[in-house]
Amino acid sequence: MHTVAVLALPDVIGFDLCLPVETFGRVQLACGERGYRVVVCGTEPVVSAGPMRIATDHGLDILADADTIVVPGCNTVSAGLGDDVADALKSAFVAGTRIASICTGAFTLAGAGLLDGRRATTHWLAADAFRAAFPAVQLDPDVLYVDEGQVLTSAGASAGMDLCLYMIACDYGSAVAADAARMAVAPLHRSGGQAQFIMRNRAPIKHIAERTSLDDVLAWIEREAHRELTLRDIAECAAMSIRTLNRRFQAETGQTPMQWVTGVRIRHAQQLLETTPYGVERIGMQVGFSSPANFREQFRRLTGVAPQSYRTTFRAREERNKEGAREERNKEGAREERNKEGARLAG
Template sequence: MRTVAILAVSDVIAYDLSLAVEVFERVPLRTGGNGYAVQVCGTEPLVAAGPLSIGTDHGLDVLPEADLIIVPGCHDVTVETPPDVLAALRTAYDAGTQIASICTGAFTLAAAGLLDGRRATTHWAAADHFRAAFPAVDLDTDVLYVDEGQILTSAGASAGLDLCLHIVHRDYGASIAAAAAKLAVAPVHRSGGQAQFIVRNQLPANTIGERTELDDLLEWIEQNAHTELTLAAIAERAAMSIRTLNRRFQAETGQTPMQWVTGVRVRHAQELLESTSLGVERIGRDVGFTSAANFREQFRRLSGVAPLMYRNTFRGREADYPSAS
């Protein structure tokens, strides 16, 4: 039996913590026992978790003795992790303990210096903040989880379930992982990565103090992405040279103008795949792609899955009814 220590600090995300408890407490071995002994550890006997409070069984002193530490995310990633937590994680790492984060728990591992020079992931919505705070980490937001051996990280919410089942598979093999997955009513492995969940190229917040000089142009692109937009046409609309336009886009969005247009078109296609029964080729044309092949290629590149797989995953029940063509 392996020991799992699940870390609970103030502001912990209750879902992340309880998900890990549920998975590791239900790993049936052929001998009749459970694969893991689960301990909830924290800095206080009672830890705030949004509208809940979570009791802890142990203090930080048990972390180096565990075989595996799970670090759930916290709601506010701008709050600094207590120094004693960071020190305990470093001590556990030096002792050879495997450490895995769920969602924004990657911020805690990065703050402890355990992700420097490593590939890692976190919730896509926190990616920009993470990159700014921890530039030494190779962040990959297109995957559900990253296994770097002793250190593992996962993306947001249910990606933590994927990571926990991956750990079970790594520790006990495919058949035990399959049994744990059935108890969790989840697949052992999901197709695609986090990319399919990312909301691409949204309009910036239209509030005082947050507008930029590209806001009006981005809104125009939003309304005209379905047309045959060219770089020259966008530059003319912005009253800029193409060189200046490219420089402004890179500075404010990290993309070229045409990359932004492609992202908007893919997001519009995702919305149609979720809400209508229109054919894939029709959707590609309607959102502005010139060919079905190019649409499928760009959609898979940005979303990580084919359009039909995306539809099967995200389409609501009401979309099963015929829609006007």
């Protein structure tokens, strides 16, 4: 049986850890047998996972017997990688073991030297920190996952599910993967990449708590992005010359002022696509684009999908949530009726 070893390092992200355990652990083949044996291993018998503590079944020695190793992300990406973990991963790689990461687990693979010269991805919020730490890796923060053959990486949170289902399809075919997707109430394939889930103009992890000299003008753009803004309009709001404005934006946001405006408009459009029934053309005009064609082009460029595809993805998720809530209310109602009937009979 194919053994999947999930590596639980200290401060592991609980969701990232549980996702491969549940996804691989529930795979059933047509013959009725389980598709995978899943084990959790680590450097310590008990590791922290945010507010939880997770017990591991094995030490690092189990990695030598695994067919696939999955490395979940950790909450603190700046923590150094121990030699024991790096050596175990390198040995497994040399032996031909398939190794995959979820979210910031890519930092662990890169720290072990397994991603040098390769294409990889990680959570978009950690992209800048990853590039700074591992310049030899070809980072692509816009995709859901990357398959480099023996080494695979995925973006944040649910992108790990996409990668797990992809690996199941590689191992046992699309029919088994589709059944695993149904068990997880998740799509087997999603259109587009991680870019569609990025909240545009949000600061990367290392900058979240920092303020910039542009805070006031950024807040103004947030309110006024639906207008036909020009560079001169923004410079007047910032009380500086256009040249100074451009220099400040590049230094503090890494973008030009108009790139920032476009990002704000796309984020506003994402929110309207998720929450309103308005048509695509109306939304484009409402958030500040002068033509539907320009809106569609910019939306696809920044998110990787068309506006209607984006709406379909998020509306489907909303409908699943509503259906789950309805089922829960129905169950609660049935429990109340049973309790009333029981009380009546007892009385």
